[in-house]
Amino acid sequence: MMEGRIWAESTLGVGSRFHFTLKTRQAAGKLKPFLHPNIPEIVGKRILVVENNPASSQALSDFCSGWGAKVDSVKSVSDAIGWIAVGRTYDIALVDSNLPGDTPLEFAKYVRNRYDKQTLPLILIAPPNDRHPKDTVRELYNLYLTKPITRSRLFDSLMTVLGELNLLTIRPEITQNKLGERLPLRILLAEDNPINQIVATSILDEMAYKADVAENGREVIEMLRKKPYHVIFMDMQMPEMDGLEATRRIREEFPADRQPVIIAMTANAMDSGKQECLAAGMNDYISKPILPETVEAALQHWCSKTAIATGNHHATAHA
Incomplete structure (x- = not known):
């Protein structure tokens, strides 16, 4: 239907190559980059x-x-x-x-x-x-x-x-705004990369949040069974169990009062990636590199003071 063809070449014990052709037209205007280009x-x-x-x-x-x-x-x-x-x-x-x-x-x-x-x-x-x-x-x-x-x-x-960690430079308006003091939350960071762990926990620390850290999806589920969290920042690609599978398991296995807000973290900022996150049961999606203002905006949008004050273990979404 797209006037193309697809075929494969395979050699036993060596491997396979898959090919396809299709006709397209040149995109109008300048394409947007997948990520914000200014990564220090x-x-x-x-x-x-x-x-x-x-x-x-x-x-x-x-x-x-x-x-x-x-x-x-x-x-x-x-x-x-x-x-x-x-x-x-x-x-x-x-x-x-x-x-x-x-x-x-x-x-x-x-x-x-x-x-x-x-x-x-x-x-x-x-x-x-x-x-x-x-x-x-x-x-x-x-x-x-x-x-x-x-x-x-x-x-x-x-x-x-x-490893220079320039992303640890927190902007003054963020450091002065201790969101954690006004909106206390139990936060779990799911991230296997040590550099990204340092970046994300440092950003949260500047907001007065002391986040727990899990290195894969299995650890996330185990930690969630032991302790309720309001928010999970979930990396998409982790060993043993990735973020999508962990999210599906959480949505299926945990009762309503133990359901956290799950926010995906990934470098794939394409719309298809976002839809995949939402389909798995995630609430939202932020792109790497993780920036302080993005984290703050996500927490303020998804976590209400009412839910925390009444002792509910899950955060509520604003309509």
């Missing part, structure tokens, strides 16, 4: 993408440039070494594990002979069954990221490696 940690950073698959290279480049980074893309280790040898400097390099010619370990050894992990961090992107020696990878690379790569996981990885 990433804006202006020079990122080198070493990836020989055109689609993967384009996706990585688009993600990074959409967050404000300056990106160079090369197809091989020799090309990457060539850029570095002529004096190009980078803040971080994303390196695919399956490259032609020289291996990613040889590239990393070349880099480490010139730069330490702080000066030029390296992230290795590899399939789950990658055969590179793990000890050697850990010695040379800052982070090991398994495929498939999503926008959210790449964002978390960059934030972890860069």
